[in-house]
Amino acid sequence: MTEYWVSQGNKWCDFCKIYISNNPSSIRNHELGTRHKDNVAKRLAAMRKENTAKEKEHxxxxxxxxxxxxxxxxxxQKDKAKLEEAREWHELDAEEWDFESSSGYYYHKTNGFYxxxxxxxxxxxxxxxxxxxxxxxxSPHFASTTKKASSTSQSNKGNKPHNGPLPGRVVTTSLNPTRNVKAAPSSLSLGKRKRPGEKPKVVSEEEKxxxxxxxxxxxxxxxxxxSLLGLYSKPY
Structure with missing residues (x-):
């Protein structure tokens, strides 16, 4: 029986980026070499550095x-505290609110809120x-003015809110009012228009x-x- 020679091929070293003979002795000699060890150490150092950077970023x-x-x-918490404080002051000065029947709004005598x-x-x-x-x-306007006037609210119970205009635009008339104006009828509907002070024209016998x-x-x-238009037909 005839035997054939078969090539073992080459092995790629990913650390050193080179090909080596694909046999145990060549692989062992390459891995024990200084070049391969240095490349492995560099790769491990780069991996550790990359992991450290990722951990730092996280x-x-x-x-x-x-x-x-x-x-x-x-x-x-700050907004909540302000809101709670404002609610407390609002509950304390409930007597400061007056109802205006003309507008249907409640008016605060101290801070001017509607x-x-x-x-x-x-x-x-x-x-x-x-x-x-x-x-x-x-709003700071609501709480600050209420705090300042809380001590003097008892002495100002008799004060009434001003009777000025209500906030916002108030429309008192219809947007499309109907005109109710009485005027003299047009001379065109009565007949020929005549000029004021015009005298009747005198027609002579020749003109008549x-x-x-x-x-x-x-x-x-x-x-x-x-007969030409066919309005009347002649008897036959």
């Missing part, structure tokens, strides 16, 4: 998220628009005869055209 991201959450929590019980919105000249209850309570002749001529023309 830590920085987590710290940033924690700072954002802490800041949002502090802001929430309250609409139908919509639940508040209005103030300092804000310049209608806002929700939370926005009104969180000329008008009669023109009217007679017009009638003769109409009589001649009747």
């Amino acid at each position: 830590k920085e991201t987590a710290q940033a998220l924690e700072q954002i959450e802490a800041k949002a929590q502090r802001s929430y 309250y609409d019980p139908k919509s639940g919105f508040y209005y103030s000249d300092a804000i310049g628009k209608w806002v929700t209850q939370e926005e009104a309570y969180a 005869s000329a008008l009669k002749a023109r009217e007679a001529a017009r009638k003769r023309v109409q009589e001649r055209e009747k």
Whole structure:
């Protein structure tokens, strides 16, 4: 039986980026060499450095998220405290609210706020628009003026709110009013328009005869055209 020689091929070293003979002795000699060991050490150092950078990035991201959450929590607690404080002051100065039957709004004698019980919105000249209850309570104009006047609210019980115009635009007339104006009828519907102070025209005898002749001529023309238009049929 004839034996054939078969090539063992080459083996690729990923650390050194070279090909070596694919046999145990060549592979062992290459792995024990200084070049291969240095390349392996460099690869491991690069991997450790990359992992360290990733861990640092993850830590920085987590710290940033924690700072954002802490800041949002502090802001929430601050707003909540302001809202609770404003609600407490609102409950304490309930006597300061007066109902205006003409407008249907409640008016606060101390801070000048209006309250609409139908919509639940508040209005103030300092804000310049209608806002929700939370926005009104969180407004510094609502709380500060209430605090300043809390000590003097008992002495000002007899004061009434001003009777000035209500906030916002008030429409007192219809948008499309119907005109109810009596005027003289037009002269066109009554007849020929006459100038004021105009005297009747005097017609002479010659003009009268000329008008009669023109009217007679017009009638003769109409009589001649009747047969042409087929309005009258001749008896046969």
